[in-house]
Amino acid sequence: MIKTRYWLILPLMAVVLVGCASFSASSQAEDAGSLIIYSGRSESLVRPVIEQFAQVSGIKVEVRYGNTAELAATLLEEGKNSPADVFYAQDPGGLGAVANAGLLAVLPDETLEKVESRFRSAQGLWVGISGRARVVVYNSQRLQPEDLPADLFGFTDPRWKGKIGWAPTNASFQAMVTAMRQMWGEEKTRQWLLGILANQPVVYDGNTAIVAAVGSGEIEVGFVNHYYLYRFLKEQGDSFAARNHFLNNGGPDSLVMVSGIGRLAAGKNEENALKFIHFLLSPVAQQYFAAQTNEYPLVAGVQTAAGLAPLESLNAANISVDQLADLEGTLNLLRETGVLP
């Protein structure tokens, strides 16, 4: 009696396996109207805009979501055998690694020219889609904007001891340190890192954790990207006690960074890939990023979210994405000063 029950599992398995096989077969079918996206931006952020593209264009779009660095490593491992047509990345670091391996194709000028030259790769291998600014997030119950120093170097003052949060493993933070090395020079950057370390900063896993900790009062200030705060305000209401402060001093601490997209040279759907990149730079998609993710649209003429100063009015660091390429030097400095393990 019992024996028969065990063997019931086998036909069941066969059915599921065949089901799986047909699912895989259909998902690999390559007809003229398809597009495969590797997205390092999370599903909750970009799914609506991708669905809209699929609807408008009639193209069958498939997306693999993951972490930007892990997907970049995946593309490097896959090499020319990658099924991906485009790589949509959270930060320029991942795009740079894939571009350096010679896996990205040059984009047409008409696409590139939609955004300012500082927000795209100089060789035209990828283009920025949306922007985010480095800001200081502060606890609004303990501090007023006037209490904050004019630049990040001011936080090396001992009065900030134990009150600072940062995330040295975060890609945006590391890009900011690269900008510091370019604009402040190696020595001043080292002094800044050591000065903050001397103030015993609380180390967090990422921007989200810092904003949460500032809101709860665990720390008073944190160095983050601007757009995380708005999600907390949306879920928890205005009583959430954290606000952004834009330093607006034109220095590396007022850096504006981008998410970006590149086309894989080995991709089979070149035309659809370009259509998608074009769509992301269209007013509809740019408006989506402005309104839904509170990022800065990079295409001229699109409104930023309510309560957010337009990109043109920011006194942002005047530095191009290519100048942020020397990540290795930044990592060495971070390890040398003991900021990273």
Added chain:
Amino acid sequence: MMLKDWVVAKRVGAVVASPVRGAWLYLPAALVALAMSLPLIYLIIRASTAGSSAWTWLLRFQTVQIMGQSVGLALSVMLAALILGVLLAWLVTRSDLIGRTIWSALLPLPLVIPSYVGAYLFVSFFAPRGLLQNLLEGWLGVERLPSIYGFWGAWLVLTLMTYPYVFLAARTVLMGGDRSLEEAARSLGCSPLETFWKVTLPQLRPALAASSLLVGLYVLRDFGAVSILRFTTFTRAIYLHYQSSIDRSAAALLSLVLILITVGFLVTEQRFRRSAAENPYTAVRPVELVRLGRWQILALTAIILTVVFGLILPTAVLFYWLVRGLAAGEQLGIWVSPLVGSVSVSGLAAILTILAALPVAILSVRRKNLLTKVLEKWSYLGYAVPGIVVALALVFLGANFVPRLYQTFFMLLFAYVILFLPQAMGSIQAALRMVQRSLEEAAASLGENPLRVFQRVTLPLMMPGVATAAALVFLTTMKELPATLLLAPIGFSTLATQVWGAVSEAYFARAAAPALILILTSSISMYLINHHSAIEGSSQRQ
């Protein structure tokens, strides 16, 4: 005859050749070992191109310190999980604890909470100014709680998330094992504590060695909990190499070092296990439960605390997120297809992993020699490195050598088997040791061929252990991330990927619904597995 001699005599009596030990099993076992070698081959290819900066990093003093922290954390979590797991398993199987069956079903569940989610929930509750502090401030005016970050936070969270390995393994042995020895000990005047120490614990020894090894390796390769709780381990360093510079060769080099550390754990486990005693079932009579008396309250407190911290607290924080988000008008998002996806791949992964583990397990228990020992230890390779490393190894091999299979379900299931084989191994070996060989011989002497003997005698008797193995693989597949993200057919999502996608972007309300469904589904599955194996076990033994 002294009690000890009697125990030894009883054990030795069982050692005779069994019909279930066919030499042909070497073939499937060798195939399994070959599959297990794939990540290693990849790592060696990658590490050979590691630059000088990777070597400099590796040979610094701080790196040695980080290794020490990794090993220290692994050992202390192992010890804590061992004590907690054995204590809880003994209470639900051997004592007259109130509500034993309910606790028995609830206690394995923390296993299903992904460690990054568990740590996050823990932090949002216990952080210096988290939810708990908010509550206490209202009632008692507490302004700041002590920090939970660093070693102790990581230790606590990882212990709560890994004790179920020990609990499940110990419970399986205690439910099925030979109680006549314990009864004899009691009748000879041993106290319950002495009986436990002298008779029960030695019976548990191999299962405890195997399961605490799983705990140690889990801690060594964990990334989520240690990052959120801010404790730098070697695996965290490996992830940072991927994360920051996408430096695959440096990460590969470090992973090889992690494998060396794991070998140390494997060797130690082998010595601790010593000669794993055969421990067959005999006629099982209703056993007399140890009366807890005034210890009842203490035991209940321990169990309730474990369930509260390991399960109820995380669930409550999730509910809080959900309700808060709903009140703010958040959408819940889709969860039906991820649910179906999670359950079906996890179920298949459990079945396939057990099929892959069986030949290796049978050989290592029934034909003890150096080769089978090596085959068995070799199967831990996939569990010795962080998940992302195994996933990338299969990306590299799949995309470049078997493109037709790349990013299909076959590939994904293959990855799960490589990742989780060790979790099935220990329980299946323990189950095999509980099968009385004389029964197999009787069946063989009555003219059954070895396969039929296995099917009709061995497998049914092994059922509780196989069920435990299935439960472990099922639960860990439910929460698996890196391989699922990189190797699943495109567009396929699971509850775990949904939770991850939302939490990583601070959409807590959207994370809460799939996370709660993940916990609920796993609870139901655990209940079914437990229930089934209990019925099977008892109907077999009558």
